[in-house]
Amino acid sequence: MRKTAIILPALFVGAIVALSSLYVVDEREKALVLQFGQIKAVKEEPGLAFKIPIIQEVVKYDDRILSLDTDVIEVTPSDDRRLVVDAFARYRISDVVKFRQAVGVGGVRAAEDRLSSILNAQIREVLGADQVTSDTILSSDRGSLMLRIRDNARVSARSLGLDVVDVRLKQTNLPDQNLDATFARMRAEREREAADEIARGNEAAQRVRATADRTVVETLSEAEREAQVTRGEADAERNRVFAEAFGADPEFFAFYRSLQAYQKALKGNNSSMVMTPDSQFFNYLKSDAPEAGGN
Structure with a gap:
C-alpha cells in the first residue's frame, strides 16, 4: 500500500514531464526551440518533436504568406505634383533564426513595423526618382x-529574415487641397477645347453657306443666261416667221396685226378709247375693202 502511494505520484509526474517534452509543428508553421533565450533547434518540417521540459521552450511562427498594409504617405515626383500613396505588401518569414535575432520577443508586430518603414522609404525613393513623373505613376x-x-524592399528585408513577395500601390491620388485646383484646371481645359470646337464648327458652317450661296448665284445666272438666249432665239424665230408672212401676203399681215391691236386695246370689261372720227384705227371694222397698210 505504501509502495503504491509512492509509484502513482511518480507515474503522474513522469507523464507530465513526458507530455511537456513533446510539441507539434503544423504544416503552416515554423518553430524555434529556445533555452534561456538562446536558439537550440529549428523545426521547419511539420510533425512531432521533442524538447527538454521546463528548461526549453518552443516559439512558433507563421510560415504562410502574410499581408501588410502600409501607412498613407505623400510623395513628390519629379514634376513636383504631390501624390498620396497607399500601398500593401505580401511577405513571408523565410529565415526564422534571422527573424528571431532581428526582432526578438517583439515577433511579427515588431517585424511589420520595421518592414513598413522599409516599404515607405523605398516608395519615396522610387516614386521620387528622376524621370518619374505623376503621369508615369498614374x-x-x-x-x-x-x-x-x-526588389529594393526585398534586399533590405533580408536582414529581418523576411522575403517580400509582392508590393502593390492601392491608391494614388492627389491631396485634398489640390483636388479643387486640379478640377478647375481640367474644367478650364475642357471649356477651351469646347470653344475651339465651336469656333471650328462655325467656320465650317460659314464655308458651307458661302459655297451654297455662290452655287445659287451661279445657278441662277446660268439659268438666266440660258433663258435670255432661249428668248432671243424665240424672238428671232418669231420675227422671221412674221417677215415671211408679211412677204407672202402683206394685206393679210396688216389685217392680222390690226386684230392683235384690237385685242390689246379692248382688253377688259370696261375699256374706254378717245380718238378722232377719221381715225384709221378701226378701218378693218368699218370698211368693206380696206387698203393695205390701213389706207
Missing part, C-alpha cells in the same frame, strides 16, 4: 515601378 508604367519597390 499610367500603366506603374507596374515596373512596383517591381522596383519590391
Whole structure:
C-alpha cells in the first residue's frame, strides 16, 4: 500500500514531464526551440518533436504568406505634383533564426513595423526618382515601378529574415487641397477645347453657306443666261416667221396685226378709247375693202 502511494505520484509526474517534452509543428508553421533565450533547434518540417521540459521552450511562427498594409504617405515626383500613396505588401518569414535575432520577443508586430518603414522609404525613393513623373505613376508604367519597390524592399528585408513577395500601390491620388485646383484646371481645359470646337464648327458652317450661296448665284445666272438666249432665239424665230408672212401676203399681215391691236386695246370689261372720227384705227371694222397698210 505504501509502495503504491509512492509509484502513482511518480507515474503522474513522469507523464507530465513526458507530455511537456513533446510539441507539434503544423504544416503552416515554423518553430524555434529556445533555452534561456538562446536558439537550440529549428523545426521547419511539420510533425512531432521533442524538447527538454521546463528548461526549453518552443516559439512558433507563421510560415504562410502574410499581408501588410502600409501607412498613407505623400510623395513628390519629379514634376513636383504631390501624390498620396497607399500601398500593401505580401511577405513571408523565410529565415526564422534571422527573424528571431532581428526582432526578438517583439515577433511579427515588431517585424511589420520595421518592414513598413522599409516599404515607405523605398516608395519615396522610387516614386521620387528622376524621370518619374505623376503621369508615369498614374499610367500603366506603374507596374515596373512596383517591381522596383519590391526588389529594393526585398534586399533590405533580408536582414529581418523576411522575403517580400509582392508590393502593390492601392491608391494614388492627389491631396485634398489640390483636388479643387486640379478640377478647375481640367474644367478650364475642357471649356477651351469646347470653344475651339465651336469656333471650328462655325467656320465650317460659314464655308458651307458661302459655297451654297455662290452655287445659287451661279445657278441662277446660268439659268438666266440660258433663258435670255432661249428668248432671243424665240424672238428671232418669231420675227422671221412674221417677215415671211408679211412677204407672202402683206394685206393679210396688216389685217392680222390690226386684230392683235384690237385685242390689246379692248382688253377688259370696261375699256374706254378717245380718238378722232377719221381715225384709221378701226378701218378693218368699218370698211368693206380696206387698203393695205390701213389706207
